[in-house]
Amino acid sequence: MDEVIRFILELDKLKGVTRKTRPLGLDRYENSAEHSWQIAMFASALVPQFAPELDLNHVVAMLLVHDVGEIDTGDTIVFAEGGWEERKAAELAAVRRIFGLLPEPQASHFVALWEEFELGETADARFAKAIDRAMPALLNLANNGQSWRENGISYQRVVDRVGPEVAAGCPALWDWMAPRLKAAQDAGWFNIDAG
């Protein structure tokens, strides 16, 4: 029990890892713990209707652990250029340290969930990645493009970085988002100078 308690208190630190998106109606940035909850609920709402062939429980398990490595590395906006492989290597070291607080086989089980999400090779993982990638864009669409404006992100950058993963993992969600992103571009929410 000591190990589990130490583990769950270590996880508390994810509440202090801030992202670039603000919750709707709040001034502060969202953190990776509440984000993880929201996308687990998003998957739970989507799968029965739009991806019933998937294992929802497995998708939720991946989404709950997918950001835990940020306790050591911090969050990186999806639009960052370069350094992606180094960051993922650092996150892997982090999840090995953090999940390694638990006894086996649980430690390896959680690391395996994290790795499956990162690799994105299974249908469950592709769906999970689509949900994770889509959520901040949905918040931005509902929030006047908040994090896109604050970070000078262009329409094309969003389409390039968000579109392929959302379309691959949950085509119906991309069909919903694509025309709304275009409308946001027409409304001037994006940086038109950036590439």
Place this chain on the structure above:
Amino acid sequence: MDEVIRFILELDKLKGVTRKTRPLGLDRYENSAEHSWQIAMFASALVPQFAPELDLNHVVAMLLVHDVGEIDTGDTIVFAEGGWEERKAAELAAVRRIFGLLPEPQASHFVALWEEFELGETADARFAKAIDRAMPALLNLANNGQSWRENGISYQRVVDRVGPEVAAGCPALWDWMAPRLKAAQDAGWFNIDAG
């Protein structure tokens, strides 16, 4: 898809529902969204070793939805006296409204998860309630009794309000907590004037 998007944006409000506990090392209060994530992870870490007979996926599903009604009602500290039934009736109306944003059968599925948790009659629900009740006490034990001190809570009140549910749902966890709560009392973390 419109319904699911409206639902997940409505859930965003749970990030703005604050509790009485502060995340370790942070000045702000925790919110019910990040709390829901943490206890889902806590259950995931505990069940394989301490309650392998339970359906972990079902426990996690309950924990993810158990606080959603607070979007309309706000959080109430577990040590509040009276008014419990009225608050729970208001929360039920809230979860019917919020989950009712989704089509059937999903709306009823989520409401049923919330009701099972509240009733606490199944072994899965009793475990989920134990985890939910234990987590703020564990944070307090790691944080110099922060929310107990700020709210003038007595040792006996914690034992009475937290002990039975934790002991009923996860005896090994209560065995771990009980002597540590006693040590916290000896260390003077509790209000000795309150009942």
